[in-house]
Amino acid sequence: MEFGYYPGCALHGSSNDYEQSVRACFDKLGVKLSELEDWICCGATAAHSINQKLATALPARNLAIAEKSGCANLLAPCPMCSMELIKARQAIQADEAVREEMSEIVELPVTGATEIVNLIQVFQAIGLDAIKSKVTDSLDRFKPACYYGCLLTRPPKTLRFDDCEHPSSMETILRELGAEPVEWNYKTECCGAGMTLCDPGTVVDLAHKIIANAKKHGANVIVTACPMCQMNLDMRQADVVKKFAESLDMPICYLSDMVGLALGLTPEELGINRHYVALRV
Secondary structure: EEEEEEOHHHOOOOOHHHHHHHHHHHHOOOOOEOOOOOOOOOOOHHEEEEEHHHHHHHHHHHHHHHHHHOOOOOEEEHHHEEEEEEEEHHHOOOOOOOHHHHHHHHHOOOOOOOEEEEEHHHHHHHHHHHOOOOOOOOOOOOOOOEOOOOHHHHHHHOOOOOOOOOOOHHHHHHHHEEEEEEEEOOOOOOOOOOOOOHHHHHHHHHHHHHHHHOOOOOOOOEEOHHHHHHHHHOHHHHHHHHOOOOOOOOEEEHHHHHHHHHHOHHHHHOHHHHOOOOOOO
């Protein structure tokens, strides 16, 4: 099985532990990732609020590169990247004038033929039976709170993935691998996203609300598929403890981390050892 691969800025930068995890996990599953050559930033998070044409043209160039390479399915592990690519694809597919304009701007023909998929969808495409056939270590010691954040399921008319308020796709995967996902209140609440730079106090408040609720409902790890969510909940946890004088000690892992552990990969191979809050495996 092979997918095109768009890492985006985060996975080649501040969240390269996510790329390490994704690549290690898919290597173990025999999935080949073919990174787009000469990809550029998708425009998140600022382009759409400054220049709508630019916000479409930036992801459109990546779509054009994918089409040129014959890529049918393109994995964008960052939900913000995948959303921007999906929005551009839908705009290009819906309007011939937009297709022509974007093709002229990016200097490549672009039709929106390449489908964009997220991390969860790749695991679904591989199939639970195929994944379970390679499992060497049950996840029965974990009670994960699956955290989707804002952008994996919303806006629902654009993404059309899972239930926008009560998603369950991550729980399904983890339950099949032996984990016992918890029911909790904040699986689709915002972590503050990019406000971590301009208003860290808001992010600390949101992180406290999310992590404390997961712990209250019995979770011993929060599992996400978003680099921004992981970074905010993991990196800001020390600030949460200082502000609220509350011991949380909640590991924040990627879905690929958990699947990788079930496949017998070590925390070092997955990059889990690079997280701020240690996962006790």
